[in-house]
Amino acid sequence: MGIDKKYLKTTNKVNKLYIIKIGGNVIDNSENLHNFLQDFSSLDGHKILVHGGGKVATQLSATLGIEAKLVDGRRITDIETLRVVTMVYGGLINKNIVAQLQRFGTNAIGLTGADGNFIRTKKRPVKTIDYGFVGDIDENSINPENIQRLLEAGFTPAFCAITHDGEGQLLNTNADTIASALAVSLSKLYETTLIYCFEKKGVLHDINDEESVIRDIDPKRYEELKKQEIIHSGMLPKLDNAFTAIACGVKSVIIGRSDDLGNIKGQQPFGTRLSNNI
């Protein structure tokens, strides 16, 4: 009995945390979203959901006559677009996700980075392009102890991709970057696994064969795969960012399809796991 208790105490010391990011391909399909949220709810322990936008914001903008503004191919967040994403990401999508998670027994709280001052960013400075109301994350953006208080109080944060500047201004921020920054920051307090759900089953050996998932990649293998040109150009920034997060303390980054998430619990392979140790 005494040994059991001690063991429990030791394992509790290193708390595990999952941070899972989903994008439009999950959000826009109500069946996919439903299944994902059910699998997410069945994961044990601390977890954080980060979601991007979806078609709804684009549709609402079109209905309201707000044109998508692009400068040199880059999307601009003007004040009307910020209003739309605040309504759609922060309201419609986020709160419906929260209501679904509650249904599945997860005590979720839907958040922007303004809530709890969890993610404070800086409005991107105007150089050649004025990106409008876009917030960039830096090393001081996230206070991990602040988020820990919410986790330890028993709540599961669900973040949309909106932040604030601390001066009353909401800002649009990339959801992938939010997930990565949360993972790096919280890896000081938790053994953190960062999961990106995307449209493929993982990093593929053969891009035409969905079943050719490379299960594990460490930095050495990554260099080899790049040399062999097995990892194609579009995946490079994703994987570079993932290994940067790992170098900053994140235990592993998994890239896979949302409908395979349930595999984690069954100890079955899920996506491609990037880490320092295969």
Place this chain on the structure above:
Amino acid sequence: MGIDKKYLKTTNKVNKLYIIKIGGNVIDNSENLHNFLQDFSSLDGHKILVHGGGKVATQLSATLGIEAKLVDGRRITDIETLRVVTMVYGGLINKNIVAQLQRFGTNAIGLTGADGNFIRTKKRPVKTIDYGFVGDIDENSINPENIQRLLEAGFTPAFCAITHDGEGQLLNTNADTIASALAVSLSKLYETTLIYCFEKKGVLHDINDEESVIRDIDPKRYEELKKQEIIHSGMLPKLDNAFTAIACGVKSVIIGRSDDLGNIKGQQPFGTRLSNNI
């Protein structure tokens, strides 16, 4: 020194809580809202903000071609209207209020009743009228310990008037009722003052004289004022509800103008205070 410490401990035991409700007359005027949020932030101790809607939801509905549906003069929340209020109340208004509160140093978290399962309601049953997606509060809707965990973790909840049924469905709920139900529920744990901000300085002795505020009303005085027909018909439901909340444990209910809220801190009179003891 010993006496001081003991005194502090005793006063800490009964934690005070303010629950303050604002409506469209504050939300629709950016200067009023700014001033109110600044005054709200300067209040010491635990506090909860509850806000209703404003003109924005009506305007957005009109732009989207969603007609306001009324049956026997009662507003119906159809699925399109629910989408609009989730976007506007839960997203646009709520998150901008949170960003402003953060600016003024209040660590606010913007919530619907779905978040944290804080307010679980029942969809109003269809009798003669189908009200649509409207949620009614009952005695099991609010778990005060759940909200206490958030307060004690150092966060200030800001609720919009959306709740959920626990089965994944968001529901529209009256903001006055939410404020009152929160106050009754949390009065089990805190010495709770409930404040309704409305367009007048308080309950007026003479409806044509804004300065004729009746400062204090207890149940006995309330009966007298009703007999003398000093309290007019429109105020009766407000005051009846307030005295019901007081009978259920709320220490006092204050009705007044948002721009006078700062008076509380200066120990100056603010609005009309309803309580069991003048």
